[in-house]
Amino acid sequence: xxxxxxxxxxxxxxxxxxxxxxxxxxxxxxxxxxxxxxxxxxxxxxxxxxxxxxxxxxxxxxxxxxxxxxxxxxxxxxxxxxxxxxxxxxxxxxxxxxxxxxxxxxxxxxxxxxxxxxxxxxxxxxxxxxxxxxxxxxxxxxxxxxxxxxxxxxxxxxxxxxxxxxxxxxxxxxxxxxxxxxxxxxxxxxxxxxxxxxxxxxxxxxxxxxxxxxxxxxxxxxxxxxxxxxxxxxxxxxxxxxxxxxxxxxxxxxxxxxxxxxxxxxxxxxxxxxxxxxxxxxxxxxxxxxxxxxxxxxxxxxxxxxxxxxxxxxxxxxxxxxxxxxxxxxxxxxxxxxxxxxxxxxxxxxxxxxxxxxxxxxxxxxxxxxxxxxxxxxxxxxxxxxxxxxxxxxxxxxxxxxxxxxxxxxxxxxxxxxxxxxxxxxxxxxxxxxxxxxxxxxxxxxxxxxxxxxxxxxxxxxxxxxxxxxxxxxxxxxxxxxxxxxxx
RNA sequence: GGUCGGGUGGCCGAGUGGCUAGGCAGAGGUCUGCAAAACCUUUUACAGCGGUUCGAACCCGCUCCUGACCUCCA
Numbered sequence: 001x002x003x004x005x006x007x008x009x010x011x012x013x014x015x016x017x018x019x020x021x022x023x024x025x026x027x028x029x030x031x032x033x034x035x036x037x038x039x040x041x042x043x044x045x046x047x048x049x050x051x052x053x054x055x056x057x058x059x060x061x062x063x064x065x066x067x068x069x070x071x072x073x074x075x076x077x078x079x080x081x082x083x084x085x086x087x088x089x090x091x092x093x094x095x096x097x098x099x100x101x102x103x104x105x106x107x108x109x110x111x112x113x114x115x116x117x118x119x120x121x122x123x124x125x126x127x128x129x130x131x132x133x134x135x136x137x138x139x140x141x142x143x144x145x146x147x148x149x150x151x152x153x154x155x156x157x158x159x160x161x162x163x164x165x166x167x168x169x170x171x172x173x174x175x176x177x178x179x180x181x182x183x184x185x186x187x188x189x190x191x192x193x194x195x196x197x198x199x200x201x202x203x204x205x206x207x208x209x210x211x212x213x214x215x216x217x218x219x220x221x222x223x224x225x226x227x228x229x230x231x232x233x234x235x236x237x238x239x240x241x242x243x244x245x246x247x248x249x250x251x252x253x254x255x256x257x258x259x260x261x262x263x264x265x266x267x268x269x270x271x272x273x274x275x276x277x278x279x280x281x282x283x284x285x286x287x288x289x290x291x292x293x294x295x296x297x298x299x300x301x302x303x304x305x306x307x308x309x310x311x312x313x314x315x316x317x318x319x320x321x322x323x324x325x326x327x328x329x330x331x332x333x334x335x336x337x338x339x340x341x342x343x344x345x346x347x348x349x350x351x352x353x354x355x356x357x358x359x360x361x362x363x364x365x366x367x368x369x370x371x372x373x374x375x376x377x378x379x380x381x382x383x384x385x386x387x388x389x390x391x392x393x394x395x396x397x398x399x400x401x402x403x404x405x406x407x408x409x410x411x412x413x414x415x416x417x418x419x420x421x422x423x424x425x426x427x428x429x430x431x432x433x434x435x436x437x438x439x440x441x442x443x444x445x446x447x448x449x450x451x452x453x454x455x456x457x458x459x460x461x462x463x464x465x466x467x468x469x470x471x472x473x474x475x476x477x478x479x480x481x482x483x484x485x486x487x488x
Numbered sequence: 489g490g491u492c493g494g495g496u497g498g499c500c501g502a503g504u505g506g507c508u509a510g511g512c513a514g515a516g517g518u519c520u521g522c523a524a525a526a527c528c529u530u531u532u533a534c535a536g537c538g539g540u541u542c543g544a545a546c547c548c549g550c551u552c553c554u555g556a557c558c559u560c561c562a
Contacts, residue, residue: 013492033562046562075560086560171557177490178558222560244562249491274562275493278555285561320511321501326494326555333500336512343511346525375502383502387510397526401519404527458521465523476525485525 003060004377007240008324010170010248010271015379020239021269026062027238028054029230029268031247032124034071035105036086039112040291041314041329042277042284046244048315049274049323049380051118053242055425056376067233068121070109072102073128073209074201074220085219088208098209102128112294115311117427123233127225131211134220134228137262138199138213146261150190152202152216158195161257167195170253170271197254199224223254230267231259241268245275246283274323279304284329292329306331309338312429316341319382319426340390345430346485347393348418350400357405362395365413372421385421392417401478442473446482449475 005018020026030050033039050068057064075086087098094101113120127134138154141147147156158167162175178195191197198221203210210217230238236259243252252271259267276283279290292302300308309317317337321327368388375384392414398404399411406414422428445464452460465475474487 031562034560039562043562049562171491173491173558245556246561249557250559276556276562283556283561291561317500325501328500330500332498332512336500338512340511343525381502383511384509387502390510394527401526453521456521462522469524474524477520477523478525479519483525487524 004373005056005060006377006379007270007272008379009269010273011266013172016270018270020062021237024061024063026057026064026240027234028057028064028066028240028242029226029234029238030066030068030121030241031226031243031251032068032070033105033109034075034086035102035109036075036090037105038293038295039105039109040284040293041297042291043244044112044116044294044314045277045318045327046274047113047118048116048318050242050272051116051427052319052323052382052425053240053272053380054119054121055427056380059420059425065123065234066119066121067123067125067230069226069229070102070106070124070126071222071225072099072106072126073131074225075222085209091208099128102126115294115298116315117312117429119427125229125233127220127229128209130225130229130232131220133232134224135200135211135213137224137228137231137258138220140262141199141258144261146257147199148192149215152218153190153198154200154215155191155196156199156254156257156261157192158197158257159193161261165257165260167253167257169256171249173249197221197223199258223251224258226251227255227258227262227267230255231263236263236267237265238268240270240272242272242274245273248273275326277318278326278328280328280330304331309334313338313341316344316386316426316428320386322379322381322383324379341428342485344389344393344422345428347396348422348430349485350396351411351415351418354396354399354406354411354414356408356411358407359405360407360410361405362399362410363391365410365417368392369413369417372417376425382426385426389417389421442468442484446475446484450482 003018006015007018008015028050030047032047033043047068050066054064054066073085073087087101090101091098096104138147141156142149142154145157146161147154149155161167168175168178179193200213200215200218200220202216202218207219209219211219230241241252241255248271256267259265278284279292282290284291292305294311294314296302297305297314298308298311300306313334314337317334318327320337320340368391371388372385375381375388378384395404395406396414399406445468449461449464452458452464468475468484469487472487473484476483476485
C-alpha cells in the first residue's frame, strides 16, 4: 500500500512523506526514562505520544522494531562532567544499592506504562547491559580522531567535529553563538572546549557504579548509551529517532555527533520530538517540583487536584492535543476530557445493541473513514481523528435511539472504525465496570424497577433509581429498556 | 542576552488564504411518570495596529504578552 503518511522532521523543520528505507520494516528508537525516580506525567506524555505513533505504524502494516532504552547509568547530576550520576546520589539518599534504585523505578515505570495501555517496545535495552558496546564505540570515536582522553575520562571534541560536520543540524543554531553564549561554569574543567561532553567518566573511589575500561575504572557518559544501543539493534542508519523536545538541543545533538563521528553517517532519517506538558503554562519537570506522579493523578492525592482521574481519561486527554503542541494541564481540562471520554465509550458500548435496517440514513461512512486516515496521515493528528470519531458517536447514539437508520453494512463499517481507531490506533480501553456479579445484580434490580414502573409504582421506582444513583450507578430509561453506567 | 516557538470563543484544543473542527461548560427544544442520557438548535473567537489580496485567524511588518532551549529533565 502506498503510504500517504507525513511526519514532521526536526532535521528539516518540515513535514515529509514517510518512506522507510527497507519497506515494510521500520526501525524506531525512542529515548526512554532515566530510572532514578518515579516517572511524572510529563514523561508519560512522551511515551503515550510514541505509543500512538507506534500503533499507527503497525496499523498501516509496517513491521516495526521499536527500541526504547532504560537509562540506568551515566546520567549525571548537575551541569558538570564530574561528580555523581543520578543513581549513585539517589542510592546514597535512600541507602540502597544503585541497582535497587534502578529496579524499583523500572518496575514502577512499567506499571504506569501498563496502566496507560501503551504497547511494550520490541526491545528495551539498558545502559548497564551495554557497557562493552559503549566502550567499543568510544574507542572507535577516538580512533577517528573526534575524542580525547584526559586523566581517565574521555571527551568528545566538538570543535574538531564541527570542522567537518554540522554540529547544530538539529537546532539550526550558530556554533559561534553556542560558543559565546554558554554560561561560564564554576569549577575547573578538564575539557578542552566547553561544548565538549563526556563519553567516559573516571569514577571517584567512592563511586559505586564502575566498570573497567581502556581508560581506567569509570562509567559511560549519558549520550553514548543511546548511540551504542540504537546502533546495535537498528544499525548505522534507521528510520525514526524520537524523544521529548527537551532532549533536542543537547542529548540528540550529541547523539548525532557521536554516531556521525563513529560511523560516518546520520543515525536516523526522521527525528520526531514531542512537546512538553505544562502546568499553568510552565513546563512540568522534576526539578521544578510541579510534576504530577501518575499515582497522584489516579487518586487525586495532590494539592493541585480536585479529584482523581482514571488512566484512560488521562490518555484521552493527551491524545486530544497534537503531540507537537504543548498541553496545559488543569482540573477543568481533565474534567472535560473525562466526560468526553465517557461519552465516547458509552457509545462504543452500545455497538452490539444496534439493530440493522433495510435502508440507510447514515452520513457517508466511507468518507469519515477517509478523513480518519487523513488526520493520522497528517503527522499523527489525533485531535482531528477524535473529532471525526465524535461524528461516529453521534451516529451510534442516533441509531440506538431509532432516529437514524443503518444497514448491516453500515454497522460493519462503524464497528470497524471503532475497533481500528479507538482501540488499535488511539489505544483506548473500555472502562472496566465492576465485576460481572455486580452487573448481574444491577440488572436484577433494574428488572424489579421495571416491574414497579409497569405497575405505576413510581415511589418504588424512584427509590431504586435514586438509591442506585447514590451508590454511583446512573440509570437511563429508554423506550424499550433501561441501561446503566457509572455516575460521571 | 542569543535561538526557536506560541497567543483561537467561559475552559481545553484543531485549523495556514474563501467552506461547521471537536470535547467540556452555557441557553432553548424534542423525548420522558420523574430524573438522567441521547438527539436537534443556538450564544460568546481568532492578542493589538498596519500592510498584501477580490478575500486573512491563516501571508508580511511592527508592538505587546507568553513559553521552551541555551545548565539535569520526556
